Amino acid sequence: MRTRPVRIDQVIPSIVERDAVSHHTLEAQRVLHSLGFVSEIYACNMGPGLAGRVHPLKDLPREGGEHQWVCYQASIGSPAADAIVSHPGLKLVDYHNISPSELVERWMPHLGEEVRLGRRQLAELAPIVELGFADSEFNRAELEDAGYRRTTVAPLMVDTSNFYSQPDPRVLDRLESARALGGHDWLFVGQMLPHKAHHDLIKALACARRMFDPDARLHLVGRESCPAYADALHRYVSALGLTAAVEFVGSISPGELAAYYSSADVLVCCSDHEGFCAPLLEAMHHRLPVVAYGVTAVPETVLDAGIVLPSKSPVLVATAVQRVLTDHQLRDALVRAGLERTRANSLDGARRAFAQSIEQVLQAA
Amino acid sequence: MTSGVVAEIEAEVRQLRASGRVPPGLEDELDKCFEEAAEASLAARIPVTARDSWFTGGHSIGGLASPLRLAQIRKEATVMVRRRLGPSFRRLERRASLGVAWAGEAASIQAHVTADHLERLAARSPLVCRVLSAARPGESIASGAGIVHPSIEGPLLAWVLDRLNAAVLEQAREVPGLVLHAECGDGRLVEALVARGLDARGADPRWPARTNGGTRILAAGALEYLGATVNGTLDGLLLTGVVDRLRPGAARVLVRLAARSLAPGGVVVLVSARPEAAVATDPVAADLAAGRPLHPVTWCHLLARSGLCELAVFEHDESDPDVFAVSARRVVPALLAEEGRP
Numbered sequence: 001m002r003t004r005p006v007r008i009d010q011v012i013p014s015i016v017e018r019d020a021v022s023h024h025t026l027e028a029q030r031v032l033h034s035l036g037f038v039s040e041i042y043a044c045n046m047g048p049g050l051a052g053r054v055h056p057l058k059d060l061p062r063e064g065g066e067h068q069w070v071c072y073q074a075s076i077g078s079p080a081a082d083a084i085v086s087h088p089g090l091k092l093v094d095y096h097n098i099s100p101s102e103l104v105e106r107w108m109p110h111l112g113e114e115v116r117l118g119r120r121q122l123a124e125l126a127p128i129v130e131l132g133f134a135d136s137e138f139n140r141a142e143l144e145d146a147g148y149r150r151t152t153v154a155p156l157m158v159d160t161s162n163f164y165s166q167p168d169p170r171v172l173d174r175l176e177s178a179r180a181l182g183g184h185d186w187l188f189v190g191q192m193l194p195h196k197a198h199h200d201l202i203k204a205l206a207c208a209r210r211m212f213d214p215d216a217r218l219h220l221v222g223r224e225s226c227p228a229y230a231d232a233l234h235r236y237v238s239a240l241g242l243t244a245a246v247e248f249v250g251s252i253s254p255g256e257l258a259a260y261y262s263s264a265d266v267l268v269c270c271s272d273h274e275g276f277c278a279p280l281l282e283a284m285h286h287r288l289p290v291v292a293y294g295v296t297a298v299p300e301t302v303l304d305a306g307i308v309l310p311s312k313s314p315v316l317v318a319t320a321v322q323r324v325l326t327d328h329q330l331r332d333a334l335v336r337a338g339l340e341r342t343r344a345n346s347l348d349g350a351r352r353a354f355a356q357s358i359e360q361v362l363q364a365a
Numbered sequence: 366m367t368s369g370v371v372a373e374i375e376a377e378v379r380q381l382r383a384s385g386r387v388p389p390g391l392e393d394e395l396d397k398c399f400e401e402a403a404e405a406s407l408a409a410r411i412p413v414t415a416r417d418s419w420f421t422g423g424h425s426i427g428g429l430a431s432p433l434r435l436a437q438i439r440k441e442a443t444v445m446v447r448r449r450l451g452p453s454f455r456r457l458e459r460r461a462s463l464g465v466a467w468a469g470e471a472a473s474i475q476a477h478v479t480a481d482h483l484e485r486l487a488a489r490s491p492l493v494c495r496v497l498s499a500a501r502p503g504e505s506i507a508s509g510a511g512i513v514h515p516s517i518e519g520p521l522l523a524w525v526l527d528r529l530n531a532a533v534l535e536q537a538r539e540v541p542g543l544v545l546h547a548e549c550g551d552g553r554l555v556e557a558l559v560a561r562g563l564d565a566r567g568a569d570p571r572w573p574a575r576t577n578g579g580t581r582i583l584a585a586g587a588l589e590y591l592g593a594t595v596n597g598t599l600d601g602l603l604l605t606g607v608v609d610r611l612r613p614g615a616a617r618v619l620v621r622l623a624a625r626s627l628a629p630g631g632v633v634v635l636v637s638a639r640p641e642a643a644v645a646t647d648p649v650a651a652d653l654a655a656g657r658p659l660h661p662v663t664w665c666h667l668l669a670r671s672g673l674c675e676l677a678v679f680e681h682d683e684s685d686p687d688v689f690a691v692s693a694r695r696v697v698p699a700l701l702a703e704e705g706r707p
Contacts, residue, residue: 106407107407199399199403202399203392203395203396203399206395207387207391207392207395210388210391211381211386211387228406228407229406231406231409232399232402232403232405232406232407233402235402235405235406236398236399236402236403239398239401239402240395240398248459304367306367307367307370307371307374308367308371309371309374310371310375313378313392314391314392314395315378315381315382315387315391315392316374316375316378319374319377319378319381320371320374323370323373323374323377330370334367
């Protein structure tokens with residue numbers, strides 16, 4: 001059994017509000033505190049509102065030995081990984097997946113470089129990391145492929161403020177007024193990045209409007225993180241004449257997000273790459289049926305609580321959504337299964353799994 | 366449970382395709398349309414900015430510390446305003462930026478249209494012509510009639526007429542399609558178009574207005590005429606002369622006006638001298654002129670950026686190798702043109 005360290009610090013490349021990995025890191029800090037460790041977060045980049053809770057990477061103590069462990073939250077290439085490599089303490093990696101470069105570099109060449117760097121760094125860390133924990137089996141398999149000897153799954157600690165926030169009444173009123181005119185509301189929640197494939201959602205919506213539901217609307221919630229891709233989506237929507245049917249909502253508060261979840265009829269996800277996909281669970285919590293393209297970690301996040309499609313042909317997605325919207329028995333079954341899924345994947349459960357991972361390292365010889 | 370449902374959905378899709386409820390080519394058209402949007406966005410891509418790298422860990426790109434700070438300040442300010450104003454802030458932002466862009470474009474168009482108008486008025490005065498000629502020796506400011514624009518003959522003439530004629534005939538309207546020849550000179554081509562049964566009219570700032578049988582010619586510059594044209598009313602637009610001596614910035618305005626004047630399916634054809642030919646003929650005049658002809662590829666770029674499609678270039682006319690023609694069409698996506706509702 002190892003000597004218990006005094007502190008377990010976390011290092012993350014970038015930390016911002018309303019980001020799943022950032023929230024997981026903050027939750028992990030709470031868990032570490034509850035286990036009696038001193039724990040601080042160190043980041044290269046820090047978003048607004050986090051000053052005081054997060055420290056610059058340059059301030060990371062380098063005590064090492066039996067006093068200090070470091071846990072690296074890996075999701076992108078970063079100089080933070082170099083700080084981990086050279087750190088004298090015992091090292092842990094919490095892996096949230098790194099998108100393949102081919103999905104992003106057409107739109108963001110610099111991001112392509114960063115994700116390539118991230119995968120190189122992940123492999124470089126493998127021989128010196130004590131335990132790699134991943135938030136899905138899919139991610140764990142990638143860690144093993146990268147050469148990690150000891151791995152475990154510790155689910156993502158999902159931001160439950162999105163679960164329990166009261167819907168913003170103004171947003172809800174606006175959405176309900178639009179609903180009164182007819183048509184169903186599709187929802188997708190996620191940063192506007194190319195691998196999230198918002199364009200495939202728009203294609204599916206265009207098919208659905210043409211074949212089944214002429215007044216269907218699509219709400220795209222999430223920060224526009226790639227200007228060129230966002231611009232292409234705006235052009236695309238305009239070229240298809242869907243300007244009134246597709247809403248680019250942007251980044252919104254938990255209350256506003258709750259209004260969208262509460263007003264939507266279905267959450268549709270055509271993402272090409274997900275390490276976990278927290279919005280799927282959020283949707284299930286809000287009794288929203290899920291239709292998703294079954295790729296990477298999406299099938300294990302959804303399990304039997306949503307329609308997981310083998311391809312994302314626009315016609316197939318549109319038909320699946322139509323089926324969910326019109327087959328009330330199926331819809332009810334999906335909602336029930338979704339609630340069960342969120343209970344099984346609760347924040348408390350994820351906290352316990354993370355704590356157990358730490359205990360696992362302490363127990364190891 | 367859901368695997369069975371997915372199998373049923375797949376079977377339903379097969380049935381929909383077999384029954385023809387999925388329009389053939391719909392998915393290909395959607396893919397193509399997105400690729401076009403993607404290409405347009407990537408061509409006009411905003412350079413790598415602090416904002417790009419801020420959210421993605423841009424620390425690996427050197428030298429951005431200061432822009433990162435600026436981006437952070439901007440973000441903080443945006444978040445603060447958004448919290449105060451609620452979710453409508455983003456819509457307000459977008460509308461404001463669209464409004465500024467629209468106002469800028471409208472001002473630019475108005476400036477060029479007014480300049481065209483003033484130039485035509487000035488050309489009526491021999492005194493103004495003499496002053497302008499002395500001030501700008503390369504520019505041909507002439508009063509009265511007499512300038513004959515590049516001769517359009519032989520295969521080039523046939524190509525131009527075919528393009529315009531096809532555009533008008535495809536519209537299959539009960540009334541003849543409206544075709545404008547801007548800077549029509551003596552109006553010979555307008556007469557040829559009228560002889561083909563088209564409702565053609567000409568405009569030229571250097572010739573007096575006149576009506577001869579079915580041929581109507583107005584004394585107006587191309588920008589001036591198009592600036593006053595109701596959007597989406599022209600089935601065909603032929604541009605000559607004006608395209609050989611465009612002031613800087615006027616080419617974009619001309620193409621923008623042309624694109625918005627065309628009806629869906631309408632065609633714009635422009636016939637221009639090659640820039641190389643203008644330089645070879647009189648390098649001093651070409652270099653000192655306030656405006657100059659553009660290369661075919663530049664016209665194609667401008668026409669495509671204005672949303673026009675089906676670009677075609679006519680380059681090889683042995684009778685006059687120094688002249689080329691470019692045409693483009695205003696196309697409405699078939700997806701939108703068809704009745705799409707069950």
